[in-house]
Amino acid sequence: MVDSSPSSSTVSRTALLLLRVLTFVFLLIALILIAVAKTNDETGDKIKFSDFYTYRYTISTIIIGFVYNLLQMAFSIFTVVSGNRVLSGDGGYLFDFFGDKIISYLLISGSAAGFGLTVELRRGAPSNSFTDKAHASASLLLIGFLFTAIASTFTSFALPKKPNN
Amino acid sequence: MVDSSPSSSTVSRTALLLLRVLTFVFLLIALILIAVAKTNDETGDKIKFSDFYTYRYTISTIIIGFVYNLLQMAFSIFTVVSGNRVLSGDGGYLFDFFGDKIISYLLISGSAAGFGLTVELRRGAPSNSFTDKAHASASLLLIGFLFTAIASTFTSFALPKKPNN
Numbered sequence: 001m002v003d004s005s006p007s008s009s010t011v012s013r014t015a016l017l018l019l020r021v022l023t024f025v026f027l028l029i030a031l032i033l034i035a036v037a038k039t040n041d042e043t044g045d046k047i048k049f050s051d052f053y054t055y056r057y058t059i060s061t062i063i064i065g066f067v068y069n070l071l072q073m074a075f076s077i078f079t080v081v082s083g084n085r086v087l088s089g090d091g092g093y094l095f096d097f098f099g100d101k102i103i104s105y106l107l108i109s110g111s112a113a114g115f116g117l118t119v120e121l122r123r124g125a126p127s128n129s130f131t132d133k134a135h136a137s138a139s140l141l142l143i144g145f146l147f148t149a150i151a152s153t154f155t156s157f158a159l160p161k162k163p164n165n
Numbered sequence: 166m167v168d169s170s171p172s173s174s175t176v177s178r179t180a181l182l183l184l185r186v187l188t189f190v191f192l193l194i195a196l197i198l199i200a201v202a203k204t205n206d207e208t209g210d211k212i213k214f215s216d217f218y219t220y221r222y223t224i225s226t227i228i229i230g231f232v233y234n235l236l237q238m239a240f241s242i243f244t245v246v247s248g249n250r251v252l253s254g255d256g257g258y259l260f261d262f263f264g265d266k267i268i269s270y271l272l273i274s275g276s277a278a279g280f281g282l283t284v285e286l287r288r289g290a291p292s293n294s295f296t297d298k299a300h301a302s303a304s305l306l307l308i309g310f311l312f313t314a315i316a317s318t319f320t321s322f323a324l325p326k327k328p329n330n
Contacts, residue, residue: 052285054280058281097321101314101321108270108277111274112274116222116277120282149266
């Protein structure tokens, strides 16, 4: 019975790492798509993501989420190699909990802002490679958010336990 | 020592109820503002929130958040009157946890979508009572989200405690 406990912890850590790798990959593709979308021309004007404040916000959330997941993956590798958590005690659990919570809010806000603008831009100009790429980028960001939200649920249940009232 | 535990629980329940009442009030004002914004005319055309898919999404998230907070307040009143929780055992804690988590994601997505469109609409037409009201509504929705996110942090820490691994 005592031996089965670390295995359950290892399973949830592996699941967390997998979710972070998946988020990382989806955010990377979302970043490339929105950055590449700047090459589109229309009626002589060049349209790129930086022409819109909203897409600039979306790209900022992607980059912040990307850096956070890179950091978390580095921490995981350090833990596997050294056998110790980077943040010992309750600090590590609290960092994971608040980190996942805040980053998941950031990611869904970036995705929703991107969708909110893209949907209306698309209604003005029906078919357009710029809005198609922006739409795909917001979709991938939404999937990245879903993985982070699942990770956030895991880290909520892993919070340091206080005595029940 | 035993007597101090229920008092700590009462404090966090009161804080939660306060956060829900505040969210409820801010969502109500946000709802009125975005609904009222339809009365604006410009160059002969009537512009209202339902002309934009994005604002329709924003108003949907406000209404869902509003109903959820109404339900939670009703549950709180029932608990105070009857002395029992509506959902007994772990069910109540899980309902609070997932409810607050999902509703807070919905609220920030509605607010971000509203902001994402409003910011770009404002750049096209500088001063406009319609976009001013939409902006105010998205701001109030963001404040409502912040209260729900704080409530969600409370209900994460109140999750049923499992044995530590």
